[in-house]
Amino acid sequence: MKLLEDLNSQQREAVTISPGPVLVLAGPGSGKTRVLAHRIAYLVDHFGVQPKEIMAMTFTNRAAREMAGRVAQLLDKADALHPVSKGGVSLGTFHALCARLLRRESDLLPVSREFVIFNESDQHTLVRQALKEINLDPKQVQPGKVHGMISRAKNELIELEAFEADTYFAEIARRVYQRYQQLLLSNNALDFDDLLLWAVRLFREHDDLLTKYHR
Ligand SMILES: Nc1ncnc2c1ncn2[C@@H]1O[C@H](COP(=O)(O)OP(=O)(O)OP(=O)(O)O)[C@@H](O)[C@H]1O
Ligand SMILES: [Mg+2]
Missing domain, CATH: 3.40.50.300 (P-loop containing nucleotide triphosphate hydrolases)
Structure with missing residues (x-):
């Protein structure tokens, strides 16, 4: 053959x-x-x-x-x-x-079917906005570093409630994380990490969905 x-x-x-x-x-x-x-x-x-x-x-x-x-x-x-x-x-x-x-499967999500996907530059813009809103200077705290910490947490499926802030910087990241997620939703947006996180979450929480895609 x-x-x-x-x-x-x-x-x-x-x-x-x-x-x-x-x-x-x-x-x-x-x-x-x-x-x-x-x-x-x-x-x-x-x-x-x-x-x-x-x-x-x-x-x-x-x-x-x-x-x-x-x-x-x-x-x-x-x-x-x-x-x-x-x-x-x-x-x-x-x-x-x-x-x-x-x-x-967007019916199961907090965003609509037409959600937009935020790339790295969009993500950093949101982090900067979140930093300003909590009265921190984006020039003093590197948005990329904060986003890196949020991204690592999401990739380990650590959500806000479970995010442990054991340093000052982590506390900043935790507060930005909270606002950042709200800002994403208000833009009907998911970031790259959300794509993976939500896929895992849907399959974990919806057995019928898992069965459907196993076929
Ligand atoms: N059995 C084979 N005989 C001849 N050429 C081969 C054979 N297997 C693979 N090649 C050639 O070797 C090169 C590398 O193959 P391939 O891209 O499949 O490797 P890979 O392990 O996926 O590489 P990478 O780690 O870069 O992803 C390609 O040009 C491919 O056509
Ligand atoms: Mg290859």
Whole structure:
């Protein structure tokens, strides 16, 4: 089969193993992305998996584009990469796929379906605004540093109520965190960290949702 020709024996094993959990550990540039692209194509071609039942996540946009390009080359079924609504593979970055999930399930969120996504510069603007509102000088307290602390907390799923302020700086961050979240909501906005945080939260709190996406 042509799909397997340009793979070494370990890659071939990872690509052809029956559907189920497989963990591939390999160094930089060793052919991981090639394995993933071939695996997707093999699942569709050989195991008859519906493209829409496949989700592939990458960390960077660049990697997502690369993967999409490779899968498209391998599958002559060009429609396998159509948006999932039309039956294609869900392929994208963690943030992009979470954003898509949140728009679809926006009834469960404090923002509407048309929420905007605040990038780093928007995030810093909000932090500066929050600092001013609590009478702190953004020139004395670096907004980037405050936001870094908020971002780390969100990535550890630490919400405001659980945010421990054991230093003066952390106390500032806690107060900014509170105002920052309010400001996001009043802009109908989520920041990058919220995309992941809310996706985890929805799946944790709504078993029916989890079951739906497991299918
Ligand atoms: N079995 C193979 N035979 C020949 N070339 C290969 C093979 N596997 C991968 N390559 C080539 O090696 C290069 C690196 O492969 P790939 O991008 O899949 O690696 P990676 O582990 O994903 O790399 P990175 O760590 O940069 O993400 C690519 O040009 C790819 O086409
Ligand atoms: Mg890669």
